[in-house]
Amino acid sequence: MVRMPNPFVVTGKIAPEYFCDRAAESARLLKSVTNGNNLVIISPRRMGKTGLIRFCCDKPEISREYYTFFIDILHTSSLREFTYLLGKEIYETLLPRSRKMARAFLQTLRSLSGKFGFDPLSNLPVFSLELGDIERPEYTLDEIFRYLAGADKPCIVAVDEFQQVAKYPEKNIEALLRTHIQRQDNSRFIFAGSERHMMQEMFLSAARPFYHSADIMELKAIPLEVYVPFVVGHFGKRGRRVDGALVERVYTLFRGHTYYIQRAFNAAFADTPEGGDCTEEIVQGAIDGMVVSNDVIFREILSNIPEKQKELLYAIAREGEAGGITSADFIRRHSLASASSVQSAAKKLLDKDLITEDGKVYSVTDKLFGMWIKTVLL
Numbered sequence: 001m002v003r004m005p006n007p008f009v010v011t012g013k014i015a016p017e018y019f020c021d022r023a024a025e026s027a028r029l030l031k032s033v034t035n036g037n038n039l040v041i042i043s044p045r046r047m048g049k050t051g052l053i054r055f056c057c058d059k060p061e062i063s064r065e066y067y068t069f070f071i072d073i074l075h076t077s078s079l080r081e082f083t084y085l086l087g088k089e090i091y092e093t094l095l096p097r098s099r100k101m102a103r104a105f106l107q108t109l110r111s112l113s114g115k116f117g118f119d120p121l122s123n124l125p126v127f128s129l130e131l132g133d134i135e136r137p138e139y140t141l142d143e144i145f146r147y148l149a150g151a152d153k154p155c156i157v158a159v160d161e162f163q164q165v166a167k168y169p170e171k172n173i174e175a176l177l178r179t180h181i182q183r184q185d186n187s188r189f190i191f192a193g194s195e196r197h198m199m200q201e202m203f204l205s206a207a208r209p210f211y212h213s214a215d216i217m218e219l220k221a222i223p224l225e226v227y228v229p230f231v232v233g234h235f236g237k238r239g240r241r242v243d244g245a246l247v248e249r250v251y252t253l254f255r256g257h258t259y260y261i262q263r264a265f266n267a268a269f270a271d272t273p274e275g276g277d278c279t280e281e282i283v284q285g286a287i288d289g290m291v292v293s294n295d296v297i298f299r300e301i302l303s304n305i306p307e308k309q310k311e312l313l314y315a316i317a318r319e320g321e322a323g324g325i326t327s328a329d330f331i332r333r334h335s336l337a338s339a340s341s342v343q344s345a346a347k348k349l350l351d352k353d354l355i356t357e358d359g360k361v362y363s364v365t366d367k368l369f370g371m372w373i374k375t376v377l378l
């Protein structure tokens, strides 16, 4: 018997039948890139940027017509690393399609000639460089972009966590990249990022090289009206029942945060026997499990927050939605120091995106973190 996968996917690739919605966003992405524009996708972490990009790139109208290259640069801290990753991704994408092209790509990287190793079995070159082998990243990058310009199909280059380039120590990296990207007739770019402030600065501030160089899309939560039938339907298809009202409660608890709702129903599905009902207890057990399994991460985050900010964070977590945080009442209720210290702590927490403000009402941005603070610490 073939073992059916859990329909609520939380790691790796999502097969189209388990991919929920994003119809409007996919249409917009496809429209942008197929009409020669670049696109910026901004959303909080784990809302579904990468999933959306991969979902679109697998659609036949893209996969047949374009080469798609995808790099996540979150862990990079220099142009050299960026160049390394992009080169490696291009090579590894081309190799299974055509050895000839992969070889041709390496040959255009003259600045690296002689640096590649060979796989002893297949006798193919392997992209096994040391970072230090890229001595002049700006030359190598130029060669990479030349290759893209001459490729036999148009290319889509998706760069995840793009805001990272603004943190590279080298000067004028944004300007350098912008110049290359602007010259490309053959390639479209998708820039995704989760640091909203930084991404907006990069693309909306007139002083920055990427100013107005791409369409901007903010990826929000999947709508409740779409998510509830998605969950109920997948339970139903596999001979299990779940009440729509219960799905709605979980959705609301996490404000529709894609990863958390998917995690909750992944675990709840696993714990619901075939032919059975997904009960409130099962769902609660799933959520409790999530709170506990993030313990280490959350403690680590707290260890980096100064005390004054932590006090305010706890106060906000305790209230869930906190209004009037500089009022005498709020300050007294939570034994805080003063309105001015609350104000400066709030600013710092907002900058770090640990709290979110919506019309002067504050809440902990990461709902699971907020829940964890409440259940474990308070």
Ligand SMILES: Nc1ncnc2c1ncn2[C@@H]1O[C@H](COP(=O)(O)OP(=O)(O)OP(=O)(O)O)[C@@H](O)[C@H]1O
Pocket: 009, 010, 011, 012, 014, 018, 019, 020, 021, 022, 043, 044, 045, 046, 047, 048, 049, 050, 051, 052, 160, 194, 258, 259, 262
């Ligand atoms: N449309 C969708 N349908 C079902 N599951 C989804 C969908 N979009 C995302 N997910 C799930 O949500 C989680 C987060 O998605 P993804 O990694 O795409 O987010 P992200 O915004 O790229 O996150 P990060 O900020 O970490 O890069 C993944 O576990 C993924 O399986």
Ligand SMILES: [Mg+2]
Pocket: 049, 050, 051, 160
């Ligand atoms: Mg991502």
